[in-house]
Amino acid sequence: MAERAGWRTDALKRGAGDAERRFLASGASVAVVDARGALDEGLAAVRRLADPVETNAAALLVLLSRGDVAALEAVHAAGATHYLASPFGEAEFAQMLRFADRHADRLARGRPRAAIVPSGDQDGVRNRRSRDALTGLADGAALRRWIDRQLKQGAAAGLDGPSCVAMLLSVTRFEAINAAFGTSAGDKALQAVARRIERQLDPAEARRGCVARVAGAEFAVALAAPVTIDDARRIAADLEDAIARPFAVDQHVIALSCRIGIACADAADQGAALLRRASLALAEAKTGDGGRALALDAGGEARAAHDSRLEVDLRAALDRDEIGILFQPQVSVTSGAIVGVEALARWHHPERGALGAATLFAAAERSDYLVQLSEHVQRKAIRMAAGWQGALADLRLAVNVTAADIARPGFAARLLAMVDDEGFPRARLTVEVTESGLIDDLGQAAAFLGELRAAGLRVAIDDFGTGYSSLAYLKALPLDYLKIDQRLAQDITGSARDRVVVRGVIEMARSLGLAVIAEGVETEEQLALLAAEGCNIYQGFLRAPPLDEGALQQLMSE
Structure with missing residues (x-):
């Protein structure tokens, strides 16, 4: 409708944990x-969004069932600025x-919303400044005007x-403090x-700064030139x-903590962009594993906006059939024959061109x-692959399965039904699962793969070789192949220590009756050393890059 x-539009599913960052x-x-x-x-979603919405001068519209109109006071208290109750039509929305x-x-x-004339602004400019009624600090509107003024003065100078x-x-x-006390x-x-x-700013910083309360439990400190990002980190x-x-x-001892987002103005910045970048840095600081303060430059904001736009575009990409398939040949080490292919996704984005599987699946996640x-x-x-004939008719096909797939009840049965519906022989299909996708629930993974x-x-x-590999881990799972990660395979031409590691992985796999596939093979030297250690199959640019269906057909014919 929107x-x-x-x-x-940018849509988030119910229960999405990164609503603040995405907004x-x-x-x-x-x-x-x-x-x-x-x-x-x-209401929980409204509370998560309320502060960044208010800080960035946005609006928050809540859609309610008719029976929930009685909860309007709670909706308003949570941070909503507007509401619309069912039933409503498209025009009303x-x-x-x-x-x-x-x-x-x-x-x-x-x-x-309200303004007073102070006895004098600390920056020497007598402007009407609105104040936060609870704390007496400047409010969000005053902060935005102050930032805009500093940016204009900086550009002029x-x-x-x-x-x-x-x-x-x-x-x-x-x-929790409100609930408890x-x-x-x-x-x-x-x-x-x-x-x-206020007391943390020294007199010089206070004279060239603005302290504001911009949302419920969100405050801002803005400093004018001369200032550096290191000054901001120290403060x-x-x-x-x-x-x-x-x-x-009130006779209670209350322990609080905080997270801080920092943004440094660029020459082309406007006040709204600077505040939004600071808000995004704050959201990252809240959810990240690093320290409590995080600085974000314009490049970081651009990357976040780029990622967010890809997430939106992906919803339509499947409907428009923009997701194509390339096939990476898998080659027998002993005979040199192409014995199979791995299916790899490619996103033919209408604006950004071809995007690889890593970018595509990261956006999907x-x-x-x-x-x-x-x-x-x-x-x-x-x-x-079900339609392949001639030289392609006997190739094995390998498809990737994600950890999210494994976690879905009944996924194995649905995958088998898909294979049968498409008319592809089960005996020619290999399912590839990354070890990081198995480690969370080894028992569930073993049952899935066994089925x-x-x-x-x-x-x-x-x-294999990028996660939590162990002999016990491999012994617990019903497997046919072990695929060595390309970084590990390429290490075979490195130091003697590197070769020992690769040799150990191959010997471990062979002792368990597994065939070994090496990824990312690019040179004859790598192939020769892998062959000497007992590798069975390889794939990589030495033989062919990922190919579309026509190029694969031509390669097999040649």
Whole structure:
């Protein structure tokens, strides 16, 4: 409905854990949460999105079932700016999107909800500045006006360094504080946080800075030139330490912590872009495994936006048949004959050209579309191979199976039914599973692979040598092939120590009765050494790159 109304959309599945990052990377001005029939989950999603929506002057529209209208107070408290209740038609939905977008546009233009005239701005410019009623700090509108002013002044002065650095600080566990001690104590804790943030800035930094409360438990510190990213990191570290010290509130001792996102202005930046990049850095800091503060430059924002756009495009790519199949020949080491092929996905993106399997499946995993993509590639490859005749008629076909596939109940039966429906002989099909896809549940993987082997398929572990390989692990699984990862295979021409490792892997596989396939073979030297160690099959650019169906036919004819 939104797309038909002219909007560019980014969709997240129910329960997606990266909603905040995806919203920020998309650049959207409106977030829509469909809470119809799932009010509790909808409210949880609204709470996750509320702070980044408010910080970035966006709108948050919640769709409700008619019976949930009584919960409007909770919806508003969670952070929604608009709502629409069932039943509604397409025209009503499109109109509400326009209302929400107009609301976001007004916020972005910095029109304050309330304004006072202070005794004097610290930066020497007497402007009307709106204030946060709870903490007395500047609010989001005032912060955006202040940043825009610094960027304009920096551009006019032709500064070599950044004209502004923005830091967004999010107080973690704040909802738990409200639940445990009440909203009054929570408000006092936020006021205490605001005072600590102000005290962390030295007088010089305070005079050329702006401290604001931009959302529920989200604060901002922006500094004007002269300033560097190292200055911001130092201040961020001081802020982390300050917030980590216990707070005394209403006879309670409250422990808080924070995460901080940092963004340094580029010459071409606008205020909204700088704040969004700081928000994206904050979202990454919240979900990442690194420290509590993270800095993101414009390149990082561009990569995040690029990834987000790919996730959106992937939904339509399957319908438009943009996902093609290439076939990597697998060659007998002893005879030199091509004995099989591995099916590899390629995305023929209308704007970005050919994208490889790694990019394609990474986008699918981020967008919760991995199962649909995997099934599409498997079926398309099997259907193509089922029609092969002449020189291709006897080739084995290897298709990849993901960890998400293995986790689906009844997947083995569905895969076998797919093979039979397409008319491809089971005896010519090999299923390849990466060892990282097996390690989470070895028992489930063993049962899955055993069912496939009992049905006549063969099974290979792909990319062996990149994960948690062990002899016990291999012994537990019913396998036919072990595929050595290309980095490990190429190490055979390295040091004597490298060759010992590769030799050990091949000997281990052969002792278990497994055939060995080497990936990524590019030189005659690599092939000769692998052959001497007992490798059975190889694939790589030495013989042929991944080929389309026509090129494969020509190679086999030659």
